[in-house]
Amino acid sequence: MNAVRMRRNGALALALSAVSTIAGAQTLDRSKPPVLGPPPKVSLPPIVTRELPNGLKLMIVEQHELPLADFVLVVRGGGTLDPATRGGVANLTSSMLTEGTASRNSLQIADQIAYLGIGLSAGSNWDASTVSLHTPTSQLDSAMALFSD
Amino acid sequence: MPKIKFEKYTLPNGLEVILHEDHSTPIVTVNTWYKVGSGDEKPGRTGFAHLFEHIMFMGSEHVPVGMFDKELEAAGADNNGSTTEDRTNYYENLPSNALPLALWLDADRMGFLLPTMDKAKLDLQREVVKNERRERVDKVPYGRADEMILAALYPEGHPYSWSVIGSMDDLSAASLDDVKNFFRTYYAPNNATLTIAGDFNPVNAKALVRKYFGDIPRGPAMPARPKVAPVVLAKDTFMVLEDRVQLPRAFYDWPTVRIFDNDDAALDVLASVLASGKNSRLYKRLIYDMQVAQNVFASQQSSKLAGRFEIDITPKPGQSLATIDKVVQEELHKVMSEPITERELKRVQNSFRASFLNRLSGVLGKSEVLNSYNYLAGNPDYVQQDAARYDHVTRADVQRVAKKYLGRHKVVLTVVPEGKREMMLTANGGAQ
Numbered sequence: 001m002n003a004v005r006m007r008r009n010g011a012l013a014l015a016l017s018a019v020s021t022i023a024g025a026q027t028l029d030r031s032k033p034p035v036l037g038p039p040p041k042v043s044l045p046p047i048v049t050r051e052l053p054n055g056l057k058l059m060i061v062e063q064h065e066l067p068l069a070d071f072v073l074v075v076r077g078g079g080t081l082d083p084a085t086r087g088g089v090a091n092l093t094s095s096m097l098t099e100g101t102a103s104r105n106s107l108q109i110a111d112q113i114a115y116l117g118i119g120l121s122a123g124s125n126w127d128a129s130t131v132s133l134h135t136p137t138s139q140l141d142s143a144m145a146l147f148s149d
Numbered sequence: 150m151p152k153i154k155f156e157k158y159t160l161p162n163g164l165e166v167i168l169h170e171d172h173s174t175p176i177v178t179v180n181t182w183y184k185v186g187s188g189d190e191k192p193g194r195t196g197f198a199h200l201f202e203h204i205m206f207m208g209s210e211h212v213p214v215g216m217f218d219k220e221l222e223a224a225g226a227d228n229n230g231s232t233t234e235d236r237t238n239y240y241e242n243l244p245s246n247a248l249p250l251a252l253w254l255d256a257d258r259m260g261f262l263l264p265t266m267d268k269a270k271l272d273l274q275r276e277v278v279k280n281e282r283r284e285r286v287d288k289v290p291y292g293r294a295d296e297m298i299l300a301a302l303y304p305e306g307h308p309y310s311w312s313v314i315g316s317m318d319d320l321s322a323a324s325l326d327d328v329k330n331f332f333r334t335y336y337a338p339n340n341a342t343l344t345i346a347g348d349f350n351p352v353n354a355k356a357l358v359r360k361y362f363g364d365i366p367r368g369p370a371m372p373a374r375p376k377v378a379p380v381v382l383a384k385d386t387f388m389v390l391e392d393r394v395q396l397p398r399a400f401y402d403w404p405t406v407r408i409f410d411n412d413d414a415a416l417d418v419l420a421s422v423l424a425s426g427k428n429s430r431l432y433k434r435l436i437y438d439m440q441v442a443q444n445v446f447a448s449q450q451s452s453k454l455a456g457r458f459e460i461d462i463t464p465k466p467g468q469s470l471a472t473i474d475k476v477v478q479e480e481l482h483k484v485m486s487e488p489i490t491e492r493e494l495k496r497v498q499n500s501f502r503a504s505f506l507n508r509l510s511g512v513l514g515k516s517e518v519l520n521s522y523n524y525l526a527g528n529p530d531y532v533q534q535d536a537a538r539y540d541h542v543t544r545a546d547v548q549r550v551a552k553k554y555l556g557r558h559k560v561v562l563t564v565v566p567e568g569k570r571e572m573m574l575t576a577n578g579g580a581q
Contacts, residue, residue, distance in 0.1 A: 040244055115492070
């Protein structure tokens with residue numbers, strides 16, 4: 001499809017206190033915005049924390065609407081740790097993670113990612129490096145094996 | 150594959166309403182599809198559907214210009230719209246308490262746009278759209294390629310033979326009367342589907358819909374929709390376009406089938422086998438092994454009336470398109486003469502299945518999916534059937550559609566750096 005999106009550049013947000021009355025059942029007064037109820041409360045799901053014997057900290061959130069699971073491994077160490085003469089090495093290192101391991105080469109990793117229908121990527125920002133996995137739960141075991149490799 | 154639970158009903162004025170509850174997060178999306186796109190335009194008046202989409206944000210009788218965004222932003226909402234060949238959508242993503250606001254705003258521009266529409270607004274948005282064309286088409290490397298391909302692929306007058314954004318001349322020619330007629334014809338409740346997805350109470354939502362949309366009068370019956378014959382090219386067409394680019398790019402296009410046609414899913418699978426991922430046929434040979442190409446893409450682009458299969462490849466600096474073209478011909482010959490492997494088929498099928506699941510993970514995505522199935526498949530309850538199409542594709546199917554569609558005549562466009570027309574691909578391949 002050739003979709004043409006209109007980019008919306010909205011007006012500056014102003015704090016508004018809109019007081020309006022909604023007319024009775026007979027005629028609808030469209031001239032004022034409806035009065036809105038209070039903003040909804042957000043109740044965050046509980047976060048369970050664990051620590052593995054090797055020191056890896058886990059934070060687990062359960063959401064069961066869809067048979068999908070997401071994992072993010074965060075390693076403390078991003079661009080700020082690049083040596084002065086080696087700017088970009090953190091980022092390059094992350095990019096290389098999906099290019100091969102001791103037991104799988106680049107093509108094998110790519111083939112498995114596609115075959116399992118998962119998303120697996122790695123990157124760095126200034127403060128941290130991350131490896132992210134997005135997988136259908138039906139492929140969880142195979143996906144985790146690849147992720148941990 | 151999970152279903153998307155929904156309820157659908159129609160108001161007396163013809164407005165279709167689809168409701169999908171999802172209370173996992175206190176947000177709600179209001180997504181209205183008007184069943185009109187660039188495919189409903191007439192030659193000489195292209196770009197109208199998209200221009201009109203812009204005008205819908207310019208205020209209406211009870212909502213002065215600027216208030217739309219102010220109110221939504223103050224409520225913590227965001228909004229946008231988009232136009233394709235087949236439909237125009239308008240959506241707001243809101244915290245759940247702001248549902249009445251979106252409905253008030255959307256009802257006002259559905260029912261009360263004309264009284265405040267004037268030439269000044271038209272002129273303003275005309276200039277915005279013309280600038281959008283400059284920014285996204287005319288001044289972008291390879292930006293004009295698609296228009297050229299459409300004009301060559303589809304017969305003159307075919308609804309898909311022009312681009313969604315339209316031509317500069319047609320945009321200049323749009324008059325206020327043209328625009329008002331377009332609105333009266335297509336922007337009516339009987340040509341729209343309002344989908345609400347997210348955290349809402351259905352009794353409440355239905356009452357709000359009735360309150361704001363109920364007394365908008367039904368519009369006239371829709372004009373006859375374009376009827377098109379399947380496109381068959383009489384011969385190959387080779388074209389060249391000089392552009393301010395450093396690398397040439399080759400586009401191969403074949404007419405295929407519309408969305409949900411029996412061969413549509415097999416063509417999607419074929420496109421993935423050819424160019425999706427490092428192990429795909431063209432990627433592996435051209436980018437990984439030979440390292441002569443920068444990128445390669447393949448897709449089966451199918452819409453309501455028709456579809457096309459496209460491959461596009463950009464060579465690395467100093468590499469010739471002739472070499473690349475030879476590889477493309479070899480790989481096409483291979484998929485036509487032997488079935489793909491079982492592994493390739495499974496890989497692609499698994500990837501498609503995963504992308505179906507991913508599309509269901511947010512309320513905006515779900516509202517688009519419901520609207521899309523409603524309009525293009527005739528039934529919002531279609532996600533399982535849609536996913537099943539891909540499960541049923543066989544290796545023989547993929548070989549069959551490769552022979553049937555990619556074995557036929559095509560359009561080949563080479564975009565070349567200025568002064569480098571000799572780089573273009575021709576019937577004899579390419580210059581070295």
